[in-house]
Amino acid sequence: MFTLSPDPGQPFRVLFVGAHSDDIEIGCGGTVLRLAREYPRLEVKWVVFSGNEARAEEARRGAALFLQGVARAEVVIHGFRDGFFPAQLEAIKEQFEALKGFEPHLVFTHARADRHQDHRVLSDLAWNTWRSQTVLEYEIPKYDGDLGQPNLYVRLEPEVLERKIDYLMQAFGTQRSKHWFDPETFRALPRLRGMESATRYAEAFYARKVVI
Template sequence: MLPFKLQKKEPLNLLLLGAHCDDIEIGAGGTLLKLLQEYQIGKVKWVVFTSDETRKQEALESAGKFLSGVKEKEITVLSNRDGFLPTQTVQVKEHFEEIKKAFVPDLIFTHYRNDRHQDHRLVSDLTWNTWRNHLILEYEIPKYDGDLGIPNFYVTLEEDILKKRNQILMDAFVSQQSKHWFDENTFSALPRLRGMESASLFAEAFYARKVVL
């Protein structure tokens, strides 16, 4: 499933970065579940950069369910203001540097750099600014802006994995269920499209900006 230096016997250390409380799950949740099934996992560090108290509890619940089988994990949900992350660049960058000092990931998931949401773009930019010698996969978030691009890295998903991802999203993020886009149809639509593009039923797609052999 994973190329090059990640095809190794040692456990993988994973870093998952999301601007908002449900971003990681929507963009890379299926791939994460597949990695947990197919690879030895060392440590997983899961970081969300914006939240309020309600959303923080939902995010902790969701991350806990995704990582239920992981022995060594760290889930961090910060309280920066949603939609205003670029105004808090200094403290966000400082947190990135704290992660870098304490953790060496084999694989990093972050936002797509051409995402039209300002919080997403900042997290993506700081990811590349902070880690220079790592495999970084940028995930995509479907939204009103219509900013989906042309990904170049696909992870095929079995239907049971997609259903598990969707069920955790629906169960954990109760506060979001009044939004017109927050339903299983949305969460399955993009994986079905990316599945068609990768000659499979379902897939999550990513942007691998740089891969070094």
């Protein structure tokens, strides 16, 4: 797993950034569950940048499920307009500046090569904002077919993956009517990434700059 906390006895601060209510959970939900289990002093800031009333409630529900057992967690839901992040760049940038005080050891954000415009905005701002922290970019399967070649893998035990899928299906009722939002999708990509990393299941990330 990660060995990025300077001292296992000290708090390990992790920032999760997502454009939409289910992004973090889809992109790195299994990794969240592993971190919660393996770091007893984990401190999390979980920030979702868009969501109408229904989606915001789902974001809170998803965060509550995935962050069970975390020592300290703060969930922030913004109301930026879905699909229009490039036009709201200045206001979103201001929210990133406000996050600097959290001083994370590790940041999870969208992949820069993601074809969704909202996702790319957040990825770029994450790299603009945190120059000394480790930034890992997660991937989200979608119609655009923009999956790439990741270079960092987090192995997931079958039980962890099934719990991730169960939480996704529990939390995001507004998405269950979409043709891609089903357990087969959420099992297929981790199986592929598991094959690539010589295990059964894994979540994959783009680690473009890591300093050890």
